Amino acid sequence: MIERLGLATDLSGQADAPLMLYAVLGLPLLLGLLGGVLRPARGWPVALVGLLPLSALGWLTAASAGGPGQSGTFEVGSLMLHWRLNGLTLVLLLLTQAIVLASALYAPSYLREMAQASRRGQAGFWPLLGVLAASLSLIWVAADLLLLYIGLEVMGLAVVGLLLLPGKADALVAGLRYLLLALVGSLAYLLGSALLLGAWGRLDLAGLAEAAEPGALPWVAVALLSAGLLLKAAVFPLHAWLVPVHGAAWIPISALHAGLVVKASFFIALQLWLVLVPAAASAAALIGVMAAGAVTWGGVMAWRAATLKEVVAWSTVSQLGYLLLAFPLLVGSGKAVAALAWDGTWLQLAAHGLAKAAMFLAAGNLILATGEARVEGLAGASRRFPISLLSFGMAAISLVGLPPSMGFTAKWLLLHAALAGGHWAWMAVLAIGTLLSAAYVFRIFRYSFIEDAPEYEYRRVPWGMELIALLLALAALLLGLAADWPLSLLRGAGGEP
């Protein structure tokens, strides 16, 4: 598994970071600053500018295709910070760019529609978005606990900043609570890293994998590190902060948070387990139990939630459970099972990222259009806002895991892995999750198909906003049948052991 993470020791020759990697990491920062100054009021300049980091990434992908993957160090003074670039990194970078770009394109119209968005709030949005994109990219690339920590902290601060932008009391409360929890998580992370540094004198993941000896120490360290990370990822039962955060946040920020930010912590935690305690099957089963809790509890709460945003936010709690199944399926399992679960996990991550972002954007359109946050407010929506509802529906198909969506293909692989490993319990979790997510998603549709309801006041949403949600949802829907493409990307550039 370590090879698949791009952490094999024979790869860690001291190559210089390719120029394009700097571009991928740095351009969002620059563009964010530029956006803060110019405050784009339309989508097209954002789209134009957004092509820059995207083409840098395209260059990087093309250059690394078929190669063995690369790794090396950034030298900052006397510090050696490790990075690596392989199939998995590229997939995650592409996903990040897609969702960030979608949110950025959505933002100008959204901010204009939100009458209460203050000028200062708007000015803060763009630089923070840039920082968020750069720190996320850094996390995907980092192969070193220190660099990961830097990425994680910067990302956390950027998110808190973005959450505070609406400037209202509930946003303030939710944002500050998030900050507090994020800091607690960071503390646990730092403690764990310090333990490892004290014991083996190094923080790069490849080195740690070599040096780690079975014993109490890696266990304690992993326990501390993952406790911090799982708190940040809103993993059941540490999820309580997530729903209020989404309730107060601006829609594009919710989309970014649910689509990408929670996954960064998950990604780091999974890496650490595979590196430090690769055989800890029974401990990973514990995470599986948490996954089962997340899937059921999140699903039930989403089903009962009163507002549209709450449904989508609880659905994130539930769907993270699917991702958590990666722990019991990957850690300490045989080669065949792990190979299936590996593909399934990353496909699931990408599927959820695209679908959840699409769903938040579509939900945002519906909320703007109806002027009503409650699910009941959707009565008759199927006639009035067909495009938004269609986007919502296509994203929902992927979330539920029905064909031909990416969520379906991911579930297919995960089911296969669970079956091949004889893990009946995890199959049951996947099955229950499917039914629960269908239940809360179709509840939305049940309301929107009501014809004999009073007419609510509503207004038109700019077509650009509808188009972005539609495109993201289409991607989540159609990439399921074309899953060969993301999977071959995942295996390329040193992703195959």
Place this chain on the structure above:
Amino acid sequence: MSQGWLPVFTLATSLLVAPLIFALPERAWRARAAVNLAAAVLKLLLVALLVLGFYQGRDYSFGFTVVEGASFLLQVDALGLMFAGLSSLLWLATTVYAIGYLEDSPNRKRFFGFFSLCVASTVGIALAGNLFTFLLFYELLTLSTYPLVVHRGHAKALAAGKVYLRYTLTGGLVLLLGVVALHALVGDVAFGQRERLADLGPEAHPMLTVLFLVLLVGLGVKAALVPLHGWLPRAMVAPAPVSALLHAVAVVKAGAFGIVRLVYDVFGISLVHELGLLMLLGVIACVTILYGSVRALSQQELKPRLAYSTVSQVSYIVLGISLFGPFGTIAGLVHLMHQGLMKVTLFYCAGNYAEELGVHRIDELDGAGRRMPLTSLAFTVGALGMIGLPPVAGFITKWYLGLGAVQAGMPWVIGVIVTSSLLNAAYFLPILYRLWFRQGLGRWPEERRLGRYETSAWLLLPTAATALFSILVGLLAGVSFSPLDLATFMATQEYLP
């Protein structure tokens, strides 16, 4: 990969027409009707081309890999062609009918969009070349029929939609689990490669028995096998064209078709026979046949009576294939077509009575034969066919079922067929009596004049056409290309050494 484009085009005619219809404005009903009819005619022509090519021994297949071990595969065989032919023929008829039926009602855009998606799923099911592809379209069918079932948007429709989803999504999930398990066992299962399962040897038999039952439950929900039939009578709230399509081709028939595929093309009839499951299948079918008939008898409204009659009649297909031997096979396969034609006719008639006269209850039909002679004639043809009188199509089924029962050494089945025919007569003949021989009150609940004839030509034409077809396929059963001819062809292939 020779000539793979033809099945793809056949599928695409209805699949691509859906977004086009969604894009047309609600008011443009002429354009929508034109697009719909053109696509339906085109599809019928393409299917005819497929049939001709198939008889000339051409190999039509199209496929690509989705993930390792699962591929998307379209393939043409006699059984698939039969089902594709049925669905494209009835799509054309029902489109004409629906245009007339939904005149001036709201949400027609949504209706026709999902209507063509529903037909696309059915054709996909027909042309699917392996179990994975079948599953894709099977689930897609659930999704595309839901908006049609709840189309009216009142509380009763929404409640029925909930029940419908509960049944079909759970069934789909069970099917998915079964398919995943089968894939784990033998890999991608293309239809017709049943040696792979038979070759596993006797020690795999317990496992295969369990798998068969799991798959049967998954398919049995749509095929409305008792006790999985609960959704069907409630789905009656849908508009008449939807009911017609649901009962004749789309949902119920997809389930029955799936069971045929399961028995003949996945397991192989010899293996199922060896596992001792044919008897079980036969008993389930008989119970369903009798239960459906008895329940139909106690219904006071026309559509629910027809609905329970469907529960009963569809199981003739299952009964036919459970009788080991060519005659049973012929009966099951030919009924797949015949039941579709007759049932669609009956539902069109029920819709005509409801639209023109406002009649929903059976006791309101007194004297309707005089007011609507053509519709009532069509109804009579359908009803007599269901009872099994020659020369209407239903007779052929019952005749071959009897022969098959003798051949399979299960003479008690004849008793079931006779009882069921008597019950059919008991719930259809009173309707015919009321139509033709009772004097009406002279006024109808909500009479409207919908056209120059007894009702609108849009409604009358398809009704007359399918009634005529029901007689023709019975009268001309010996001619080549008739359903009986196709079924005989398939049965001989099945039992050739």
